[in-house]
Amino acid sequence: MNNRRTTITHSIRTMTAFAAALAITGCGTNLLSKNDEIKLGRQAAQGIEQKYGVSNNPADNNLVQRIGQKIMAANNLEWPFTFKVLNDRSVNAVSLPGGPVYVFRGLIDATAGNVDELASVMAHEVAHVQHRHAAKQYSQAVLTDVAIQVGTGGAVQTAAQIANLFAQMSFSREDEYQADSSGIKYAYKAGYDPNGLVEFFRRLQRMEKQGSGNVISNNLRTHPLTSSRIERAEKEIAKITQTVNAERKALEMIDDK
Numbered sequence: 001m002n003n004r005r006t007t008i009t010h011s012i013r014t015m016t017a018f019a020a021a022l023a024i025t026g027c028g029t030n031l032l033s034k035n036d037e038i039k040l041g042r043q044a045a046q047g048i049e050q051k052y053g054v055s056n057n058p059a060d061n062n063l064v065q066r067i068g069q070k071i072m073a074a075n076n077l078e079w080p081f082t083f084k085v086l087n088d089r090s091v092n093a094v095s096l097p098g099g100p101v102y103v104f105r106g107l108i109d110a111t112a113g114n115v116d117e118l119a120s121v122m123a124h125e126v127a128h129v130q131h132r133h134a135a136k137q138y139s140q141a142v143l144t145d146v147a148i149q150v151g152t153g154g155a156v157q158t159a160a161q162i163a164n165l166f167a168q169m170s171f172s173r174e175d176e177y178q179a180d181s182s183g184i185k186y187a188y189k190a191g192y193d194p195n196g197l198v199e200f201f202r203r204l205q206r207m208e209k210q211g212s213g214n215v216i217s218n219n220l221r222t223h224p225l226t227s228s229r230i231e232r233a234e235k236e237i238a239k240i241t242q243t244v245n246a247e248r249k250a251l252e253m254i255d256d257k
């Protein structure tokens with residue numbers, strides 16, 4: 001990747017800052033520094049939490065926390081991740097730039113105690129953050145939108161508006177494949193069965209066939225769920241588990257010496 005990165009030292013709390021970012025760097029990807037990306041994610045997180053409400057169910061929260069911490073501990077991740085449950089029936093999960101990961105209550109219900117499925121979906125969202133996929137999208141979408149509003153003298157974007165932009169964001173097919181691959185690795189290294197991802201995809205397909213697809217909100221629906229994506233995930237699982245096992249074996253041999 002040879003994306004042009006520009007360090008923007010000011011806070012991105014206001015539209016002026018967004019507009020400045022656009023003016024300084026023109027168009028392209030990864031316009032924002034990591035710190036600015038984290039700030040933008042936190043702002044969007046406020047909006048998401050206001051919109052859906054954070055669940056206070058201790059069992060759900062403990063489960064999601066435990067999975068999130070295990071994924072973080074087992075992998076070399078460089079963002080300040082947080083893991084929360086949203087009080088909403090959608091079968092969905094969403095991640096925001098710089099670390100916030102949200103599991104909708106409907107996803108926990110739908111996976112019906114299959115922790116490998118839940119962990120695989122969470123690891124997929126973690127991978128979107130790790131690879132800064134949203135940055136590419138908001139470079140084009142959010143910043144363009146903000147620039148238009150600046151140009152037309154529109155109102156300052158609220159946290160809720162920013163949250164909506166992220167909740168409706170869809171990633172490119174390439175980015176989804178990358179998130180699938182990395183997510184499979186993260187989940188497996190953390191001790192989960194990455195076949196949970198494939199099982200979850202199949203579950204979504206069944207739900208859509210049964211007509212309960214209306215509970216699947218925009219985000220997971222726009223992740224293209226094709227049979228080639230599922231086949232690809234199966235191949236990746238075989239390849240990645242083999243690689244990780246070989247790495248583990250090599251480490252054991254070093255330890256034994």
Ligand SMILES: [Zn+2]
Pocket residue numbers: 124128171176179223
């Ligand atoms: Zn995705």
